Amino acid sequence: MPNTDTIAVAMSGGVDSSTVAAMLRAEGHNVIGLTMQLWNQRRLAGREGMPESVQGRCCSLDDVYDARRVAQQIGIPYYVVNHEERFERDVVRPFVEEYLSGRTPIPCSLCNNHLKFDQLLVVAQQIGAERVATGHYARVAYDESRRRWLLKRPADLSKDQTYFLFGLTQEQLSRTMFPLGDMTKPQVRELARQHGLALAEKPDSQEICFVPGGDYKRFIDAYLAEQGESLPDTAGELVTTGGEVIGEHAGIHNFTVGQRKGLGVATGSPLYVIQISGANKQVVVGGDEHLYSRTLRAKRVNPISVADLGEPMRVAVKIRHRHEPAAAMIERVGEDEILVTFDQPQRAITPGQAAVFYDGEIVVGGGWIA
């Protein structure tokens, strides 16, 4: 049966989403390529601490060029849609504010929740595409018995991006396709080569797309300067877990839980950031053993495989992108708050990151670590 449905592919100019577009086109779907213009790299270029020219990856002209060339090559209509305002409001601003409050944000999840699977789905629907396909490594499937759309880990666990997708609603999942979910990265590159895509060997992007060179501190400085806002004074004391003041620090946004370098104090044994207190601007440091904790609280929780997380449940919990899910019990302790109790203490549980709950390959849901 010929495919007559219309699918919008979110094209970043990378090999993954380009291959998705080529695959779906080859299968006969009506494919429309869309690239979201999210951030103007030139805005902060040349400001103090920022590169003179555009170095970052996000929405760079090179990536738009690559995406457009792929669209031309495979013969699909292609458009760049401007979502800079939403991106700044829903991703960049919260990113800056989270750091200034002593937390360590994940902008990619915010972007997925507010832009890629919200605004882009809206645009797709408006231009007549029933579904949106992306190059994420994840799987989505409808489960008849649960009457739920499920988000599952991909075949290639080394590329698993479900951690960044835990915020997707049932409505969003029902209109989303992850065609790479059953493939490994080498297979994707091979497929890209088979489709004759010139960017088959293009390196993967790693860093936060709008932060050139990954230096978020300089980004925050430059962004606030551009906005005509001064960096709030978050300098304060460096204290030990025992409460002893051992020094001062220049601002809590310079720290993340588990950080060892740049503390500005010399002691016999290695010291790590254990906790950052936004309220009194204290950075608590201590030995490695103090980094371990058995519990965390997750807020703004999104359930996926179940309608709600009312009952206590045994799951595996991932607390950062590069973390092996660890066995834990989850139970609801408040209106929108889940208590996670790990079987074994976990290292460097970091406020601002996500806690994502897994039942095998199925994503049960997730929330933000308080």
Place this chain on the structure above:
Amino acid sequence: MRRVYLDNNATTPVLPEVFEAMRPYFGEHFGNASSIHHHGQEARAAVENARESVAGLLGCHTSEIVFTSGGTEADNLAVAGLVAAGDHVITSSVEHHAVLHACKHLEEIGCEVTVLPVDGRGLVDPADVRRALRANTQLISVMMANNETGVLQPVEEIGKIAAEAGVKFHTDAVQAAGKAALDVNRIGCHALSISGHKMHAPQGVGALFVKKGTRLQPLFRGGGHERSRRAGTENVPGIVALGKAAQLAKEWLDRGDDQKMAALRDRLEQGILAHVEEAGVNGAGLNGDKAPRVPNTTNIYFNHIEGESLVIAADLKGLAVSGGAACSSGATEPSHVLTAMGLPADRGRSSIRFSLGKQTTAEDIDFALAIVLETVARLRELSPLYRKAALSS
């Protein structure tokens, strides 16, 4: 798929007669217009014939025409070529970036620039021009027709003010030439820019009228082409095409075909406004008194609609229109023109420009109208904003 092109303010198709006129100059008449031999003489004759046609369209002498690579170069040549460090320049907030950014550059090299506001219809108030004059004012640059709204500025009044003050006056007529009657003497300008591809000649050719006796600093260093006002070998096929397009435009205007085009534009505009609620024309005043416009352009807002989605959805159905301004990535940026007119940001985002060309037919308009009505209805059905507004009313 049937495709209808209503984005002629972005670029126009080269008319068949224009293409035929320029074609020999790629092949059999390939000469360099500066060469003394037969081939050069052929090319020179073609360039000078074209100059006569362009001068005929603008109502000036042939020696006052400088051929350029396009409208942007003509604007830059005028703005940079008529002032020096320390001078004061008056321009408007709705100018094309070719003028606005050229003026910004002037500021960087020690000039003062006053950017005049416009009213809700997009019009510059000539009294504002007069008030902005200073002892060191050297140049006023105000466009003739706006690229996004088609609104015609009161250039003749501004020309009079410039003459009284002894100040030079440049007008960017890129969107007016070939669409509205145009006479440099009536306007009273010292410089006027036109672009080939906005009037059915190809991209890559334009011209600047420079009034006799006006000192102009060239942009480029090189040969003495164009009476030492624009160095570089002439783009002979392009210039021939511009000449042919100018001749056709003049005949078209003399026949009164601009009225027919305005009728087609009005058919589209009224067709939309009659069937779509909460839509209106940008450039119309609060009481509906429209500013004068070129006959081919209308800029319409559709409340509660994302213009970007309308442009894409229409394109997928075969109708080419535009909204806002294209930025370097190809995404749509909010229009500085609509912003300068004081329209709120969401009005700007919901606005679409329709611009007709000489090839546009009544059937094209009906095709476009059907697509617009259908798409707007669907987008509004999907729009939470619109549903909310509809429920509360």
